Amino acid sequence: MHNKATVSSGAAAGAVQPAEEPHTEPRRIVITAENLTKTYGDVTAVDGITFSVPAGESFGLLGPNGAGKSTTMKMIGGVTRRTSGDLHIMGLDPDSHGPEVRAHLGVVPQQDNLDEELRVRDNLLVYGRYFGLPMSYLKPKADELLEFAQLTDKAKSKVDALSGGMKRRLTIARSLINEPRILLLDEPTTGLDPQARHILWDRLFRLKEQGVTLILTTHYMDEAEQLCDRLIVVDKGRIMAEGSPAQLIREHSTREVVELRFGSERNTTIAAELDGIGERLEVLPDRVLIYAHDGEAALEQVASRGLRPLTSLVRRSSLEDVFLRLTGRSLVE
């Protein structure tokens, strides 16, 4: 169904699309990784991970800093050579076909690396030239992407005059200049304020609707929940779990969570008195988590035992809880 957007976008464009698969067939796999491994000296950054991504999917790598997410992205982009294992992007091995593979990709790196010596629109044009694309194509494309990134009125500005959110959007616009089939986003909203994040999510969501395959790393669970159809939870270079956000929460956590704060001194000692409430108890330095199907009922049980937390909160389980369950650690430390 994602093909609809593309087919409806003009007769000329439709003419180059007949090879596109019918809707009934399973979607084509665009990335396969098998036992993908990367070591730097003694350090194993990526430890034999296996996954595949079908066209049009929004696929996430969720994990804390240092989990091997960025290294995996660099191997997909063909700018880091793998130590062992197999990797194919659109059927090509990035180690031997770097430039070709990257012609299919749009890359949004963790840190903006816009060309500060060029103006906003020139950044897009020049980047397109790196792909060998002609100016006759690039000029209207650049204007279209500026529109998409809500930067049309900044076309002639200098890059360093842009805000953090604008720079990110420009980086994303730039990554789309070659109409990539796969977009790699490494921590796309890290360092942005909430408003800028929501604008960015909206833009990424639109790309997803247009059928672009998104591969994104994040250590924000809300981002993963918002954007990912499917994700792998990565820790220390290994895959801990795989599935849709809802699936992961269902399999690895309860429906609801009660968060209780008794003050940092008492959290540990009071945990013993909570025994038996809910399905599982997690004691963190600053709070106690009770995993339960019915959070309100669990909270009433706490009150009935005469315990008075300083603050209490009942919420739905999130990917943060999944990660905590799988690794015993928080995502953001």
Place this chain on the structure above:
Amino acid sequence: MSAGLPVTSASDAARDRSFGPLYSRNARAVISRGLLATKSTNWLVMLSGFFEPVLFLISMGVGLGAIVGSVQGPGGGEISYAAYIAPALLAVSAMNGAVYDSTWNVFFKMNFAKLYQGMLYTSLGPLDVALGEIFLALLRGLLYAMGFTAVMGVMGLITTPWALLMIPASVLIAFGFASIGMGITSFLKTFQQMDWINFIMLPMFLFSATFYPLSVYPQAIQWLIQAMPLWHGVELLRQISVGTFTTATPIHIGYYLVMTAVGMLLTTVRLRQLFLK
């Protein structure tokens, strides 16, 4: 269709090329980026690089030349002191321009602007980037050489049409320095290390028979200077400026051809190590 993104066949064209992982025959994209960036930001720096040797020529050639009078040129004939040092200064400016472009400029783009990182996430390979950057350094060297040769002409220091060959010869000198300079820069990590480059360049400028003949030095020092690249450039341009060629001429040219080849090899190997880890 809003932005109508994944549609046209434009990127299929980019996709259909099948070259090795190092080179996609698109150094011209790197070059046009450099020209655009120069147009908007760097042209003042470029201008100062042109005036430096001109100022030296005026102060030393005209000022000091008034005391020195005429000296013996490469062919044995008497030439003015200004005509003696002018080709040497041209060699120095070819060196300075190429080294500035291939060291400080590249160092900044590599480590701070992350420019190459961005380029290498496209269809470009490291060799495209290296060739493009070196070409820009050479283009700048060419412009300086043409400008300086014109100044020599205005000052009446050109006596033979051979002197026009100083322009391509300067480009060769710049090629040698730019390719080696970029290779060396790829090893350097801090600004302190970058200062070593100046530490080598300044004595080379002062002592490579730039302002007086090599014969003033004891034999051992002469050998040392003859091993350094700038001396070959100074001698080559000085011979060309008066149209006198000897058996040493092909040696000077050969020195730069080898230097260029070694530098290009080093740069490509290093870029591959740095960016395709």
